[in-house]
Amino acid sequence: MKTLRLGVAGWWLLWLVIQIGMPVRATETVSVPAEVRAILARIQPAxxxxxxxxxxxxxxxxxxxxxxxxxxxxxxxxxxxxxxxxxPLGGSYFQNVPIVNLRAIPTTMTFRAASGATVELAYGTEFTAQSGECLPEVRFDDVPVVFAGYGIVAPEYDWNDYKDVDVRGKIVMLLVNDPGLHNPSIFQGRTLTYYGRWTYKYEEAARQGARGVLLIHTTESATYPWQVVQSSNTGTRSELVRDANSPPVVALKSWITDDAAVRIAQLGGKRLATLIEQAERRDFRPVPLDTTLSLHLKSEVSTLESPNVVGWLxxxxxxxxxxxxxxxxxxxxxxxxxxxxxxxxxxxxxxxxxxxxxxxxxxxxxxxxxxxxxxxxxxxxxxxxxxxxxxxxxxxxxxxxxxxxxxxxxxxxxxxxxxxxxxxxxxxxxxxxxxxxxxxxxxxxxxxxxxxxxxxxxxxxxxxxxxxxxxxxxxxxxxxxxxxxxxxxxxxxxxxxxxxxxxxxxxxxxxxxxxxxxxxxxxxxxxxxxxxxxxxxxxxxxxxxxxxxxxxxxxx
Structure with a gap:
């Protein structure tokens, strides 16, 4: 996705400059008809x-x-x-949206090092998980885990977190947000770009052929506390029904706590803080964590329709x-x-x-x-x-x-x-x-x-x-x-x-x-x-x- 390198103030300055140079439009000066004023007055707090x-x-x-x-x-x-x-439109006030509902059954996620040492995470308090393919059952048996920084490929920013490492079939552990969070001179500084959204992380990882994603939560990077991740990603989750034209998806969509990520890195002899420092640079390359993930994820799956509601004037x-x-x-x-x-x-x-x-x-x-x-x-x-x-x-x-x-x-x-x-x-x-x-x-x-x-x-x-x-x-x-x-x-x-x-x-x-x-x-x-x-x-x-x-x- 093309994104200009402008902070939020820069966008408003650009808008002002361009608007000054554009032809005058009917809406440059506006007046409100009395009929519209009367309509607005109908809207009351009660x-x-x-x-x-x-x-x-x-x-x-x-x-x-x-x-x-x-x-x-x-x-x-x-x-x-x-x-x-x-x-109504087309004879109905409803546009039925085909949806798959999934409810993951609480389980344990296990990470294992070559030495045999393990780290186990508890569902809800330390991780959330969802089948990206909306399957009732999916197994991950000793799948290698790779730290891939922010998981971003952004040519306009000369940024590629996946360079030189093949992550196909592997689990990628990713930082939420984008590199501008800690460096105002890159991306759009603290103004979040779409590259920083969790939706993009899943999309790009799928394009790279990764089997699953672990998103590392911090309140600063996500802009909300872990309790929001819990409430938003446990219980019933929904996806659109997929068809032949649907884009690829990862098999595992997961969030983990910051503390869990520290323990996973330590299991493979790494320091998460050091990995994050490396991920802030353009020359970063993905780092195998020398650990594997095992998870048996079962879900209750149902297909249904949930309507959009339309009213035409x-x-x-x-x-x-x-x-x-x-x-x-x-x-x-x-x-x-x-x-x-x-x-x-x-x-x-x-x-x-x-x-x-x-x-x-x-x-x-x-x-x-x-x-x-x-x-x-x-x-x-x-x-x-x-x-x-x-x-x-x-x-x-x-x-x-x-x-x-x-x-x-x-x-x-x-x-x-x-x-x-x-x-x-x-x-x-x-x-x-x-x-x-x-x-x-x-x-x-x-x-x-x-x-x-x-x-x-x-x-x-x-x-x-x-x-x-x-x-x-x-x-x-x-x-x-x-x-x-x-x-x-x-x-x-x-x-x-x-x-x-x-x-x-x-x-x-x-x-x-x-x-x-x-x-x-x-x-x-x-x-x-x-x-x-x-x-x-x-x-x-x-x-x-x-x-x-x-x-x-x-x-x-």
Whole structure:
């Protein structure tokens, strides 16, 4: 994947420079019709709270794909769409996504040195494991383990962690993130690139012919604690059903703790710290660890369908109504899991992630659907499934679009809506990569808001939600994230509040509605998102990526 060598500040500077030199567009200065103002005023905090409370209630059982709670959620969303006057597509409000569900049965992972010494890891507390091929049973008997640094092949950065060593049929142990994490002069510094994402690590290892991957977790490199790995990668996991056109996969997808990685390296007479130091350099070459891995992984496997939910609002212009703006928000979370220590049944309610985003999407759909005003283009409201499993619902939609992608003007994504109070700023992730940036900037000035770059660039948020599938498919997109300058709060309060959420509640059973949540922020978030949607859908010009951007519209 082509990636320009720019940090997050560099992207915004590039956007500014290019925009200054581009021809004036209709959206450079904008005005908001009175009809649109009236539509925005329909979105009220009480509506956002009501939807969020219901969707994160125990009744919905954590909204896991393919479960009773997940299907109940999809039916609720579809019923709301119908009530708002949105139309189905192809006669249905559902696009069924074929999914394989796997639940690994806890086991032990064993590493063995030539001397016969062993290290054993316990499932859940020290490692997680999944069959990449979605098989009910797979065995790994004394498979050699190789440390392959960050597992990155990036010609534009003159970087190849797999050079000169054949890893075919072997297990590769990899660092999470990319080399810029500790060296601001390479890659994009602490701004995470796609090369640093765990999804890329699995993809590249498969291309290299590796049989399996061990991802070394640290809170710094992953940007979340081990408890998030546990909750996200144990219990039931999902994959899209594979076919003849599917790309290769590794047989083993696994995370291990940092302490486990230290012990594995020591077993073969190596120091992990030394290996990491070597991996920070361009001349690094993979290092055989002189250990082997053995694992007998059994899984409960089932094939099912989990729906994306679609609601279509036709535009008013006869020439443009076959084009659309897609609004996305994933409805799934992690369902119900059993605490291995206590045996207690835990519901992962996902109030902020992403009942709040679905609540905003529904409020926007209701406000626009029940009004008499329509933009020139149509609007497709799309609540997708299985985002938490690797953006599966959005990936499936982009591979099987209900509206041709070349007629999709833009995607506006909502993932975790602001529940901490009204803010003076927003973070339109990805807007700086396309002409959407100019539209957003003009609307922000009109609304007295400040658009800021990602305050957490090390998290790689641009690659972590459904809009990224649209970007890869060539559709200009953004994910509207909330800012941290909360009205009436001291400087730094918003960032601290979000940091607390990530540390304590992200992907945990404790992601529930809190007493101090202020849904005036959610209403503001949904209103600004709908303003963007209405403006882009009503603009005769089609948004496009900026020159030189890694993503471009597909040629027809």
């Amino acid at each position: 509506t956002l709270r009501a939807h969020t409370e219901l969707l994160s209630d125990d009744l919905f059982e954590g909204r896991a794909p393919g479960t009773r709670g997940g299907l109940l959620t999809a039916k609720y969303i579809a019923a709301q769409f119908q009530t708002y006057g949105l139309e 036709p535009g008013r212009d006869e020439k443009l109504r076959d084009e659309c703006v897609v609004v996305t928000a994933h409805y799934d979370h992690f369902g119900v899991k059993e605490d291995p220590a206590s045996g207690q049944r835990l519901i992962y309610r996902g109030a902020l992630d992403n009942a709040s985003g679905v609540a905003a999407l529904l409020a926007m759909a209701e406000a626009l659907g029940k009004s008499d005003w329509r933009p020139r283009r149509s609007v497709l409201f799309l609540s997708v499934t299985a985002e938490e499993q690797g953006l599966l619902g959005a990936q499936y939609y982009c591979e099987h679009p209900l509206i041709p992608l070349e007629k999709t003007a833009a995607n506006i994504n909502l993932d975790e809506v602001n529940v901490f109070g009204r803010t003076r700023d927003f973070v339109p992730l990805g807007a700086e990569r396309s002409t959407l940036g100019k539209t957003i900037d003009a609307l922000a000035k009109l609304e007295g808001l400040v658009m800021k770059p990602d305050p957490f660039p090390q998290n790689g948020s641009f690659f972590r939600s459904d809009h990224f599938c649209f970007a890869k498919a060539g559709v200009p997109c953004l994910s509207l994230n909330f800012g941290v300058e909360v009205e009436g709060k001291p400087e730094g309060w918003g960032k601290q509040r979000f940091d607390t959420y990530v540390r304590r509640d992200y992907h945990q059973p404790t992601d529930t509605i809190q007493e101090d949540w202020d849904f005036r922020g959610a209403a503001q978030h949904a209103q600004f998102a709908l303003l963007i949607v209405a403006t882009v859908a009503d603009d005769p010009a089609m948004p496009d990526w900026l020159p030189g951007e890694a993503f471009q519209r597909k040629k027809t």
